[in-house]
Amino acid sequence: MEPPDTVPEKVVAFDWDGTLNNTPVTHGNDPAIMRGQVCDLTPLHAVMASGHRVAIMTAGDPLFVLGRLLDRKVPAFADTAMEHKVPPSAGMVMVTNRKVLADVYVDDRALRWRFGMDASVIERTMRDITPVRRTWRRLWRHR
Numbered sequence: 001m002e003p004p005d006t007v008p009e010k011v012v013a014f015d016w017d018g019t020l021n022n023t024p025v026t027h028g029n030d031p032a033i034m035r036g037q038v039c040d041l042t043p044l045h046a047v048m049a050s051g052h053r054v055a056i057m058t059a060g061d062p063l064f065v066l067g068r069l070l071d072r073k074v075p076a077f078a079d080t081a082m083e084h085k086v087p088p089s090a091g092m093v094m095v096t097n098r099k100v101l102a103d104v105y106v107d108d109r110a111l112r113w114r115f116g117m118d119a120s121v122i123e124r125t126m127r128d129i130t131p132v133r134r135t136w137r138r139l140w141r142h143r
């Protein structure tokens with residue numbers, strides 16, 4: 001039983017593309033785009049400091065993301081064999097290119113919605129969001 005003033009350990013799955021860095025879509029790890037990529041791992045460190053397990057999901061190459069984390073001294077491994085459904089420990093970030101089982105997903109394109117909720121929020125989000133294809137063209141032009 002958890003003491004009442006602590007948050008039980010949860011699994012947080014961060015998106016990589018456009019969430020922990022400023023490149024909003026996957027880009028085949030094109031070096032021209034990757035050079036301009038800016039990472040901010042502040043939210044990752046905050047969640048790890050609270051003792052939660054962390055996964056990072058990418059539509060790109062998980063080994064590239066692993067390299068960026070290790071460069072910044074973040075303990076991490078890439079689950080390239082898709083061995084784990086969730087990160088096995090709280091101190092080690094799991095990088096994967098599939099969707100993992102998690103309590104919370106942090107994603108630039110996510111919307112929290114569940115059975116029974118008002119569906120109009122979905123329409124509002126779709127009106128506000130930049131279409132991914134438009135973003136891709138902008139990146140392409142800047143090569």
Ligand SMILES: [Mg+2]
Binds near residue numbers: 016
């Ligand atoms: Mg994204």
